[in-house]
Amino acid sequence: MQALQLVARERLTLVEQTLPPVVPAHCARLKMAYVTLNHLDLFGYRGMAFAKRTLPLTVGAEGVGRVVSVGTDSDLDLIGRAMAIYPSFFCGRCPACVKGRENLCSQSGGVMGFHRHGVAADFVDVPVSMLVPVPDGVELAHAACVPVTFATVYHMLVDNARLERGESILVQAGGSGIGSTAIRLARHLGASVFATVGSNDKAEKTRALGADHVINYRQQRFLREVRELTGKRGVDVVFEHVGADTWEESLLSLALGGRLVICGSTTGVEAKTNLMALFNQHIHVFGSFGAPLSGLEASMRLMRDGIEPVIDSILPLEDFERGLARLRRREVFGKIVIEMRPE
Known part of the structure; x- marks a missing residue:
């Protein structure tokens, strides 16, 4: 072998x-x-x-x-x-x-x-x-x-963030493996999806996945766009895996009582945090790594049902x-x- x-x-x-x-x-x-x-x-x-x-x-x-x-x-x-x-x-x-x-x-x-x-x-x-x-x-x-990608996303959105129908979510790096999966799963769960991408080509593909609002972070400041598009309210959930480059503004993109769930930090492991915003806005932060076996089993059922x-x-x-x-x-x-x- x-x-x-x-x-x-x-x-x-x-x-x-x-x-x-x-x-x-x-x-x-x-x-x-x-x-x-x-x-x-x-x-x-x-x-x-x-x-x-x-x-x-x-x-x-x-x-x-x-x-x-x-x-x-x-x-x-x-x-x-x-x-x-x-x-x-x-x-x-x-x-x-x-x-x-x-x-x-x-x-x-x-x-x-x-x-x-x-x-x-x-x-x-x-x-x-x-x-x-x-x-x-x-x-x-x-x-x-399934084992790393789909199950990780399922654990983040379903087990941790508990994303519900009618809520809104910001998916960072929507063109990545877990970002694109998060968009599909969030749409399946009935959420409104905001997504960031790094090119116009990825923006078109991300819209085709079902994202309601796509933000090219190289051309637009995603925090400003999210606040404007939500009437300054912010989103209910932020799906984070980028880390240092997006962390501070991801937190500030959340609505009152919002939830941020993070599984990675590809741009660095340390980031500035506005602690006053954290407690004044009643923000919940979930660190999420991998998934339990049940997450893999649930992901397989979703794939069987057509969520690819x-x-x-x-x-x-x-x-x-x-x-x-x-x-x-x-x-x-x-x-x-x-x-x-x-x-």
């Missing part, structure tokens, strides 16, 4: 490996079909690790494949089924896991492709507890976007690094999906 590994900072190599003859107990072996690119992959590629890790490391945090064999004490009926892989290891025993909040596991073994070997390999062995079935009728390239991710392009495994470069330059609209090698 082959695996795409990070062997040094900003250096990927396709490595030949010996496929272990036996699948570990309580695990399943998947023949990978698709993996996707995320900023998490870019952070790891650039050496921005948030915990100890050992190189070489197989990359890829998000993907889908078919079960080809199982270990002892695993259900033989799993063989042949398409499965998405939960992106981080969890213990299943701590209070958070027992409550179904696996993304808050206190004994987490780390994120695949970042702390532990990931999914960009011909075959991957993972615990059966980390597998989420792909419903019939859902394309595998779409299902590959936006696919920028599907590239071969050999172009993984080129895809990261495009992600770094923000030359994407939606998700870059990597097609693994057929048998």
